[in-house]
Amino acid sequence: MAGFPDKVIQHLRFAKSWLDRAEEEYSKEQILEAELTLSLAEAEVRHAWETSRGWETSVAQRKMQRWRARIALGLLVAAVVMGGGYLINTREPDYPGPDFVLGQPVIPGRWENRIQYQIVINPEPAPPVTQAELPVTEVVPLPAVASEEPIPVAEAESIAITPEPVEPVVAEPIPTPISEPEPEPAPVTIAVPEVEPAAAPELTAEPVQPTESVEEVRLTPPQINLGELFKIAHDVLKGE
Structure with missing residues (x-):
């Protein structure tokens, strides 16, 4: 604590010495050297000021x-x-706790060396397993099939096989049908009735009144049976 203000005084002394030197250089008209010396004196004064300002701050830190x-x-x-x-x-823990199971072996300590432990665990009997009974099915024997008695080989060889006589087959002649000549069809003549032209109505020069109705003149063509015509034409074509 006592050395802290001494640093400020030391900076001020250095600044004073630099100022004295600058004064001499100005008296000798050494302007450049004097300016450099002034800058050094200014730096010393700044250090002294910063040290003085940081006194309270440094204590708190x-x-x-x-x-x-x-x-x-x-x-x-x-x-x-x-x-x-x-x-x-x-x-x-070294001692057994409340959750200790009897099936686990106990590790003997110093005072347990002379004690013999014998743990007997009785196994629980397993429940009997009941097997499901299968339904009994009765087997009905099948009826015996009567088998044919085999013929002895000696008897089979003694039987003589006599071939039956085969009658010759005579092929009968097939009658050929006699084709009769077809009659020639008679010539067909189609009679077309002559249609007389109807008489033209007489034209009069009388004026036609709009209230009167004009009668239509209808021409009745002759009636021709088309079915008979087709039948006759078919017969003619078939005869050709």
Whole structure:
């Protein structure tokens, strides 16, 4: 703490010495060297001013650093204590707990070396397995088929096979049908009746009144039976 203001005084002394040197250089008309010396004096004054301004700030920073170190140390101790407690609680005990099963062997300790353990486990009887009864089906024997008695070989050889006489087959002549000549068809004459032209109506020069109706003149053509004509033409073509 006592050395902190001494730094400010030291910067001021350096600045004063640079100012004295600059004064001499100006008196000798060494302008360039004098300006450089003034810049050095200005830098020393700036350092002294910054040091004086950072006095309160540096003290607070030192206090903060101390508190930070203390807090970090406390957190480290708390973490170590919590880790140790967790390891102690999770460690398996040497003695059997309430969840111990009798089927597991007990590891003997110092005072248990002379004790003999004999654990007998009675197996539970398995339930009887009942098999499903299959339905009984009666087998009905099939009726015996009467088999033909085999003919002895000696008798079969003694039987003489006599071939029956075959009558010759005489082919009968096939009668050929006698074709009669077809009669020639008679010539067909188609009688077409002559149609007389109808008489033309007489034209008069009388004026036609619009109220009177004009009678239509209808020509009745002669009636011809088309069925008979087709039949006759068919017969003629067939005869040719």
